[in-house]
Structure formats: C-alpha cells, structure tokens
Amino acid sequence: MEIFGYIAGICTALCFLPQTVKTLRTKDVRGLSLISYVVYALGVLCWIIYGCHLYAWPMIIFNTPSFIFALLIIAQILQSKGKK
Amino acid sequence: MEIFGYIAGICTALCFLPQTVKTLRTKDVRGLSLISYVVYALGVLCWIIYGCHLYAWPMIIFNTPSFIFALLIIAQILQSKGKK
Numbered sequence: 001m002e003i004f005g006y007i008a009g010i011c012t013a014l015c016f017l018p019q020t021v022k023t024l025r026t027k028d029v030r031g032l033s034l035i036s037y038v039v040y041a042l043g044v045l046c047w048i049i050y051g052c053h054l055y056a057w058p059m060i061i062f063n064t065p066s067f068i069f070a071l072l073i074i075a076q077i078l079q080s081k082g083k084k
Numbered sequence: 085m086e087i088f089g090y091i092a093g094i095c096t097a098l099c100f101l102p103q104t105v106k107t108l109r110t111k112d113v114r115g116l117s118l119i120s121y122v123v124y125a126l127g128v129l130c131w132i133i134y135g136c137h138l139y140a141w142p143m144i145i146f147n148t149p150s151f152i153f154a155l156l157i158i159a160q161i162l163q164s165k166g167k168k
Contacts, residue, residue: 001133001134001137004130004131004133004134004137005130005131005134007126007127007130008127008128008129008130008131008133008134009127010127011123011124011126011127011128011130012124012127012128012131013127014123015120015121015123015124015127016117016120016124017120018117018119018120018123019116019117019120021117022115022117022120023115023117026115028114028115029115030112030114030115031106031107031110031112031113031114031115031116032103032115032116033100033102033103033105033106033107035102036099036100036101036102036103036106037099039095039098039099039102040095040096040099040100042091042095043091043092043093043094043095043096043097043099044092044095044096045092046088046089046091046092046095047088047089047092047096049085049088049092050085050088050089050092053085053088
C-alpha cells in the first residue's frame with residue numbers, strides 16, 4: 001500500500017507542470033482562477049513550513065515543485081492582468 | 085506550529101473551489117490543462133486510498149473536496165472538447 005503514497009506524492013508534486021508549460025506557452029490565462037492558485041500556493045507553502053518544523057523531508061520535497069509551479073502560474077496571471 | 089498544518093490542509097482542500105466555480109460559470113476551459121487536472125485527481129485519489137489504509141482521517145477529509153473539484157473541472161474540459 002506504500003506505493004499509493006509514492007504515486008500520490010509524485011502526482012501532486014508534478015501535476016501543475018503541464019499547466020505551467022501550457023500557460024507559459026499560450027499566455028492564455030482567462031480561464032484560470034487567480035484566487036485558486038494563490039490559495040493553492042499559500043497551502044503548499046504552509047505544508048513546506050510545517051514539513052520543516054517536523055523535519056519531514058518528503059513533505060518538503062514533494063511540495064516545493066508545486067509551490068514553484070503555482071508561483072509561475074500566478075506570475076503569468078498577474079502579468080496578463082497588468083497588460084490590460 | 086500546528087497551525088501551519090491546519091492552514092495548509094484547509095487551503096489545499098478548498099483551493100480549487102474558486103476555479104471550479106469560475107469554470108462552471110464561464111465554461112472557458114481553453115487555458116486549462118487537462119493533463120494537469122487528471123494527474124492532480126489521480127494524485128489526490130491516491131492520497132485518499134493511502135489515508136484509508138492508514139486510517140488517517142485528516143488525509144481522507146482534506147483530499148476528498150480536492151478530488152471532487154478536480155473531477156468537476158475535468159468534466160467541464162471534456163464536455164467542452166466533446167462540443168468541438
């Protein structure tokens with residue numbers, strides 16, 4: 001059953017890589033919810049902080065890519081809003 | 085420091101509620117990555133399965149809303165693709 005933990009960790013760590021690539025490539029952010037990505041980034045950052053507190057390396061390692069992808073998507077949304 | 089765990093859990097559980105509402109309302113799915121949401125849903129489902137295995141209720145409770153939101157977003161994307 002441990003395998004489910006690993007699949008879960010890898011999937012939730014990397015899931016927003018395709019979204020990030022798509023958004024960087026197309027610059028089409030109209031359908032994206034800024035609030036969702038801000039709340040997501042905040043949540044993931046809190047997991048990283050909590051992981052540091054617990055010295056829980058998997059929690060830190062699996063959440064860091066998610067945080068980076070979320071920041072990149074947020075940056076694209078804000079950049080698009082700034083251009084309007 | 086426990087507070088960071090709670091904030092993280094609530095944020096990552098509910099973060100895609102605004103995205104779900106926005107997508108259901110606008111039907112604008114062009115900027116959304118289907119792969120990202122499928123991988124996200126798979127990851128979250130694996131967390132739920134793993135949580136059931138560990139009898140870890142917070143893991144089950146916090147991941148279930150995420151799974152539902154992901155499914156709703158995937159359904160919207162597929163519905164939109166079907167119409168094309």
